[in-house]
Amino acid sequence: xxxxxxxxxxxxxxxxxxxxxxxxxxxxxxxxxxxxxxxxxxxxxxxxxxxxxxxxxxxxxxxxxxxxxxxxxxxxxxxxxxxxxxxxxxxxxxxxxxxxxxxxxxxxxxxxxxxxxxxxxxxxxxxxxxxxxxxxxxxxxxxxxxxxxxxxxxxxxxxxxxxxxxxxxxxxxxxxxxxxxxxxxxxxxxxxxxxxxxxxxxxxxxxxxxxxxxxxxxxxxxxxxxxxxxxxxxxxxxxxxxxxxxxxxxxxxxxxxxxxxxxxxxxxxxxxxxxxxxxxxxxxxxxxxxxxxxxxxxxxxxxxxxxxxxxxxxxxxx
Numbered sequence: 001x002x003x004x005x006x007x008x009x010x011x012x013x014x015x016x017x018x019x020x021x022x023x024x025x026x027x028x029x030x031x032x033x034x035x036x037x038x039x040x041x042x043x044x045x046x047x048x049x050x051x052x053x054x055x056x057x058x059x060x061x062x063x064x065x066x067x068x069x070x071x072x073x074x075x076x077x078x079x080x081x082x083x084x085x086x087x088x089x090x091x092x093x094x095x096x097x098x099x100x101x102x103x104x105x106x107x108x109x110x111x112x113x114x115x116x117x118x119x120x121x122x123x124x125x126x127x128x129x130x131x132x133x134x135x136x137x138x139x140x141x142x143x144x145x146x147x148x149x150x151x152x153x154x155x156x157x158x159x160x161x162x163x164x165x166x167x168x169x170x171x172x173x174x175x176x177x178x179x180x181x182x183x184x185x186x187x188x189x190x191x192x193x194x195x196x197x198x199x200x201x202x203x204x205x206x207x208x209x210x211x212x213x214x215x216x217x218x219x220x221x222x223x224x225x226x227x228x229x230x231x232x233x234x235x236x237x238x239x240x241x242x243x244x245x246x247x248x249x250x251x252x253x254x255x256x257x258x259x260x261x262x263x264x265x266x267x268x269x270x271x272x273x274x275x276x277x278x279x280x281x282x283x284x285x286x287x288x289x290x291x292x293x294x295x296x297x298x299x300x301x302x303x304x305x306x307x308x309x310x311x312x313x314x315x316x317x318x
Contacts, residue, residue: 028059032044039064039065063086078098091188148178150177159314161178208221248304250284
């Protein structure tokens with residue numbers, strides 16, 4: 001039977017729960033989850049178990065998705081076993097040092113970057129992606145190097161994904177899957193930008209309680225703050241696992257490129273001239289980075305998907 005997990009009670013019991021705008025968070029065993037259209041997403045875990053096994057079904061619904069941050073922050077957790085029912089694993093789903101077994105393949109995340117690929121081992125891929133950064137993106141042979149089943153030549157983001165892979169900005173979320181419609185977190189976006197910049201070193205000090213030196217995004221966050229790209233969401237919080245909105249992504253890009261001045265205007269009904277992202281949106285429209293989500297809408301508060309993120313970056317700096 002589903003038990004509603006009240007957020008205030010979760011904090012009182014020190015049960016880590018990821019806040020999701022859509023859907024109530026329930027608990028089953030040592031797992032927290034949401035239900036959307038009969039499909040279950042694992043959003044968190046708790047307890048002192050060293051190994052957690054995710055079931056195929058919970059209360060009659062299939063478990064299909066592992067959300068970003070679902071298995072992060074539990075110091076006791078050493079191994080997660082995923083069922084065959086899982087179809088999507090979001091970036092940053094697993095903490096550093098957590099061993100993941102899925103479809104009889106095992107990966108130790110202490111040796112890999114969870115920003116890229118929390119599950120897949122490229123050695124298992126018979127057609128690995130060529131990441132020669134000197135390759136010409138217009139070279140037709142590059143088409144054969146993209147092995148994502150969900151990225152096709154006719155997709156608007158196809159060239160952007162090629163660019164992102166070749167420049168080592170990001171990779172797929174599992175074997176042959178890029179997950180173009182999966183929404184990006186703030187940690188992932190600054191990591192993408194940091195990699196696009198060449199992974200520069202930084203001596204910045206950390207004031208964020210929710211960003212640890214062992215986190216994959218640590219250097220990226222320090223670099224972003226040091227260079228005025230973002231200042232976090234509070235005096236001591238960066239909110240790395242929060243979904244990054246379209247407004248935030250464009251603002252990060254605009255600041256990354258030096259806050260280029262513009263004298264133009266936009267006619268989006270959902271972009272006020274007083275909004276912090278107004279100049280960034282005007283710049284983006286003027287320079288062909290985006291044209292909004294419709295003739296009159298920009299959708300600034302909508303979560304930015306992986307396809308949208310790499311497309312915006314490709315058009316702006318690719």
